Structures are given as C-alpha cells and as structure tokens.
Amino acid sequence: MNNAIFKVPQPVNEPVLSYAPGSPERAAIKAELERQSKAAPLKIPTVIGGKASFDGQKGYCRMPHDHAHVLAEYAIAGKEQLVAAVEAAEAAKPAWAALPWTQRAAIFLKAADLLAGPWRHRMNAATMLGQSKTMFQAEIDSACELADFLRFNVYFAQEIYKNQPESSPAMWNRLEHRPLSGFVLAVSPFNFTAIGGNLPTAPAIMGNTVVWKPASTAVFSNYMFYQILEEAGLPAGVINFVPSRGTDVSETALMDRRMAGFHFTGSTDVFSDVWRKVGENIKLYENYPRLVGETGGKDFVFAHNSANVDHLVVALVRGAYEYQGQKCSAASRAYIPESLWPSVKEKMLAEIAKIKVGDVRDFRNFMGAVIDDKAFKSITSYIDYAKSSPDAEVLCGSYDDSKGYFVQPTLILAAKPDFKTMVEEIFGPVLTVYVYKDSEMEAALESCRTASPYALTGAVFAKERPDIEYLEAALCDAAGNFYINDKPTGAVVGQQPFGGGRASGTNDKAGSILNMLRWCSPRTIKETFVSPAAVEYPFMAQE
Ligand code: NAD
Secondary structure, eight states, X not given: OOOOOOOOOOOOXXXXXXXXXXXXXXXXXXXXXXXXXXXXXEEEOEEETTEEEOOSXXXXXXETTEEEEEEEEEEOBOHHHHHHHHHHHHHHHHHHHHSOHHHHHHHHHHHHHHHHTTTHXXXXXXHHHHHOOOHHHHIIIIIIIHHHHHHHHHHHHHHHHXXXXXXXXXXXXXXXEEEOSSEEEEEOOSSOHHHHXXXXXXXXXXXXXXXXXXXXXXXXXXXXXXXXXXXXXXXTTSEEEOOBOHHHHHHTGGGOTTEEEEEEESOHHXXXXXXXXXXXXXXXXXXXXXXXXXXXXXXXXEEOTTOOHHHHHHHHHHHHHGGGGOSTTOEEEEEEETTTHHHHHHHHHHHHHHOOBSOTTSXXXXXXXXXXXXXXXXXXHHHHHHHHOTTEEEEEOOXXXXXXXXXXXXXXXXXXXXXXXXXXXXXXXXXXXXXXXXXXXXXXXXXXXXXXXXXXXXXXXXXXXXXXXXXXXXXXXXXXXXXXXXXXXXXXXXXXXXXXXXXXXXXXXXTSHHHHHTTEEEEEEEEESSOOOOSSOGGGSOO
C-alpha cells in the first residue's frame, strides 16, 4: 500500500497570473466569461460510484451579482442517494487503499496540472460567475490555492510515509500509515473553491474513500473540479459527489457506523451540531471518528500607536472588503489608538470612496456581490442594528439587492469593545472599529483577546521590536494565524498553514502535514529476524 518510492520534489507555489491589460490570460478569461455567461444552464448530476444521475429534486446555481441569471441546475441527492454514496465509498475502498501510493499521487498531481493549465480559465470563470469573485480573487483561489493543495498534500503524504521508526539488530520496525477504517465525509463551504477541492482530496491522497457534499452555492465550480478529477483518472467511487441538504447528510452519512472521519469547513454552529450528534451517538461507530473542522472567525487588526498609518489602512481595506468580507480570515474588528484615529479615519473613508462594487465581469470592480439572499439579509441586519444603536455610528455603507446581492463596504465606529458587531461573525464587508485611549492599551488588548469566542486570524501593526514582541505574546492564544504589519487574510499553502482554535475549529492546519496526519491510522509492525529459542533469560542461569 505504501510501497515506498520517494520521488516527489518539494513543490513551489503556483504563480499568480496578473491579468493586466494586454496579457494573454486577460483575453482568455474574458472569452471564457462570455462563453459561460451565454451558455444554456448546465445540468449537474450527482456522481455515486462513478455513475452520474440527474434524478430527484433540483437546485439552481445563480450569479450572486445578477441573481436572475441561472448558471446551472443541479440534482440534489436525497437520503437514499446519500446512503448509496456511503456504500459506493465503502466498495471502492479496498482497491484504492491497496493501490501503490505513487499511483494515487499521480492522479492528484495530474489534476493540479490540468487545473493550472487547460482548465484554469474555465475554473476561474466558474468561480467568478458562481461565487462572485473578482478576477484576482478567483485566480488566487480556484487556480493557485487549489493546485497548491493538491501538490503540497502529495508531498506531505510522502513525508509521512518516509517517517519510519528506529530498529535494533536482528529485527526490523515499520510504520504502515494505513487509511482510516471506514469512509470520510467531506462537507465544504461556499467561499473557497480551493477548500471545496481540498476537503475530499486530502483524505483520498492518504488512501481513504470519500462522500463529498459541496455547499449549494458553490456547486457550479465544485462540479467542474470534480470533472478535472475524473479526467485525471480518479477511479469510480473514490470520491462521490453529492450536493445535498445538510440535515439529510447529518441523518444518513454522518450517522453511519463506518463514518471514520469528518472533514469540514464552515460555520461554528454547524460543526458544533455535528460534534454533539457524533458524541451523543458515539457507541454507534466502529472507530472514534476524526472530527476535523475549520470554522468561523472574528478576525482582528490591533494597531499600536507606533503603527504606520498608510500600511495599516491598506491592510484594513484589503483585509475587510476583498471578496466582500466573506473570507473566514477577513478583518472584521479593529482596535485603533486615539492618537492615530483621525488620520486612519480620513484615509479609510477616502480609500473606501474609491471602491467600486458590481458585476465581477467588469474588471474595474474591487468587490462583487455577497453570496445569496440569506447572507444579504443577515449582513444587512447587522448594519441596521448598528444604525439604530446609541453605541455605534455607521460611518459609511449601504446596500441594494435589486439586481445582485450588493453590500457596499461598511465601516462602523463602536463606542464599546464588546459591541455586537465587535464580537459576532458577520461574514460580509463590515468592519467595526473601537478607538482606545493610548494610555489604556492593556485593556484594549485584553478585550481583543477575550471579547470574541473565536481565534482564527489576527494582525498587529507596530514599529519598534519590543512593542511587536509584546503584542505577539499578549495575543498568543487569540489567533491561529497571526500577522505582523500585514493584513490577516491571504494564507498561502506551504507557507502559512491555516486554522485556529477556540470556536474557530480544531486547528488542524489545512495545507500542512498536520492535516494529512489526521487521515491515516498507523499500524506498527515489528519483525524479528532471529527469534528467541528459549523462555529463560540469561540472568536466570545457574552460577
Ligand atoms: P455553513 O456552515 O453554512 O455551510 C458549510 C457546509 O455545511 C455547507 O456544505 C452546508 O450545506 C453544510 N451544512 C449546513 N448545515 C448542515 C448540517 N446540519 N449538517 C451537515 N452539514 C451542514 O458555512 P458557509 O456559509 O458555507 O461558509 C461560511 C462559514 O465558513 C463562515 O462561518 C466562515 O468563517 C467559515 N469558514 C471557515 C474557514 C476556516 O478555515 N476556518 C474557511 C472558510 C470558511
């Protein structure tokens, strides 16, 4: 199974193309956007055991920035199909686990090259149109990050297999990194095509078979990635593609005795609910299921009064508003010293005034629409709450969902550090600022550390090294990904392994060897070459 041939070189990150005017990639993506926009709605099936089916209820993929436009109609797997997907994963398991790991690896390395090459523009256009990402946001997600996940995870698998114990004379020890006993259930979010691709493939690289439930609002791009896996030669049943209702998944695949691992990214509430269900039914399972979840965030930027205001403002604007604030790592609360606030405020408002929000096919736009009607209602309810509260002032921000789900970049000034929008995840383009007195930095830091239940990402801005060191130590448990003089978004696979603690998840660091270790169950094998021939030990002999 692990037949050791160690030849995968250390990967390098997929280069980000510029799409600057006149570049060949710009012409190619424009043509592909036009083609996908004009095409008749795609029919997306479920794929179970290699068989595509368009039976059952249907869902629709729409452009968030033009919600009347239907991109695809997809089949929704019901409970019966979810049970069939589990059986298909179980049936495919023995042959997949027995395949030499290099043969498995080749499939994912090929998928990465197909994605970065001939499929790049198709995938980026699907992510732009279906999830309302700008050109740059799609490129760093559905092309670069996803190719990186595939290549780096294969490399990490190799590092795991290489790791062998010591042996003594006349015997030999081996560690066999077997896949988990059972199947893995992968449930992915809408906001990164790369995460959609990573959640099922990371366990599959380690020899597991998978039931993959993508988010309903990302089915368009996620199915395209599934087609890449098929073209790369993924055997039937290894990953079963089942868009479905979350509650149906929780009542079927999650409750199957063979469920050996749950690979999740999404909201804290859903993951907590899954954890509770698994705990309540723990006697059901053949093994203790591995629950790996990267969940919500309330990511901070903390400015010291020595911070460079220009750098701080760029980090706040990019960190809070790129991809409409719908990154789990998006800056959504900032602590600014009173001495800097007048200039930060002036520069922030000037930058925000320049931001264009609209259809992502117009490359002048910095922001597209939020993902759907539900998100629009939830985000705008926070803005309305702040507008009506005596404890906050909305400095800018408006919204309109008549054509697309557009929310303008919103800046809220909170009078207290535990104001609702300073502590709850909003998952939209809303940044709340709390201005602290320079002489009361300690109290502001303590609030930054403890006021919100999350601990995903955070950034500090300061100049002097002792101040940086102080902030780094004071906030050591407030973020799993910590940035110094940079925005808290934009983690790169292989460079900044991603994940956080507290209510932000199990901190198993997607895009690192730590995550890949969760998908194997090692067997230690000791072989003695010269077996003892007597029961008695030498010390027992007669003197
Ligand atoms: P979500 O929790 O609404 O959905 C995630 C997935 O769970 C979807 O596929 C959804 O259909 C499914 N689901 C919903 N109810 C379910 C249930 N009862 N049982 C099983 N599955 C169920 O999240 P989302 O809106 O897609 O994504 C946004 C959230 O994801 C935010 O909270 C964000 O912070 C988080 N996120 C975290 C990270 C990270 O690395 N920490 C990365 C991306 C997104």
